[in-house]
Amino acid sequence: MIIDMAHLDSKKQTILAGAPNGRRAMGALLAKTTQEPLGPEPLYLDFASVQVATASFLREGVLRFRDAVRSQHSNFYPVVANANEQIIEELSLLAHASNDVLMTCSLSEQGEPMKTGLIGELDPKQKLTFDLVNSLGEANASELMQNQDSNENAKQNAWNNRLAGLANLGLVFEISQGRAKRYKRLFEEESYGA
Numbered sequence: 001m002i003i004d005m006a007h008l009d010s011k012k013q014t015i016l017a018g019a020p021n022g023r024r025a026m027g028a029l030l031a032k033t034t035q036e037p038l039g040p041e042p043l044y045l046d047f048a049s050v051q052v053a054t055a056s057f058l059r060e061g062v063l064r065f066r067d068a069v070r071s072q073h074s075n076f077y078p079v080v081a082n083a084n085e086q087i088i089e090e091l092s093l094l095a096h097a098s099n100d101v102l103m104t105c106s107l108s109e110q111g112e113p114m115k116t117g118l119i120g121e122l123d124p125k126q127k128l129t130f131d132l133v134n135s136l137g138e139a140n141a142s143e144l145m146q147n148q149d150s151n152e153n154a155k156q157n158a159w160n161n162r163l164a165g166l167a168n169l170g171l172v173f174e175i176s177q178g179r180a181k182r183y184k185r186l187f188e189e190e191s192y193g194a
Contacts, residue, residue, distance in 0.1 A: 001041065002081070002111055003032055006049035016053040022060025029065045037075045040173035042186055044107060048082035055090045063094065066102070070170050077170045077186060080104045080119070088119065095120030101169055103186060113187050118171070125154075129162040133172050138184040 006012050008028040066078040101120035105113040141159035163183045167174035173184040
């Protein structure tokens with residue numbers, strides 16, 4: 001699903017500013033995502049038509065929306081798409097200030113993700129876990145434990161916690177199979193940058 005951030009309400013807005021507007025945007029985003037997909041899928045928050053988005057808008061709109069959706073264990077995984085340099089810079093400042101991480105990409109004219117990446121920094125253990133899931137494409141905690149470097153000596157529970165943390169941030173899909181869970185990279189191409 002792609003949501004045009006410039007057209008959240010009836011008129012086009014190329015400047016998204018202020019915490020109150022961010023909260024209204026969060027409400028609009030929640031209203032547009034009431035119909036859950038059957039399985040995990042990226043939800044592209046498309047900033048292609050937005051010239052400016054302030055940190056307060058992004059914090060109250062985008063980050064709070066992502067947190068709300070992921071805390072409900074939704075099948076939506078928000079991704080910031082087509083953001084310009086200024087918006088990326090605002091998101092970077094927010095991510096670093098709150099020790100947060102967001103997934104970003106550009107979308108082709110056909111709506112396919114390209115130039116995927118992360119804003120913010122994962123801690124070394126999360127980064128290792130993220131990289132392993134993306135190199136394997138899909139895995140569970142047991143498989144990651146078996147594929148860990150000889151220097152890494154983490155138990156399966158530690159891998160479960162790391163994977164759950166990445167899913168809570170919306171960086172990997174969480175797929176429930178009864179009581180067991182598998183984790184899958186968000187995009188088919190392994191082209192993440194950090």
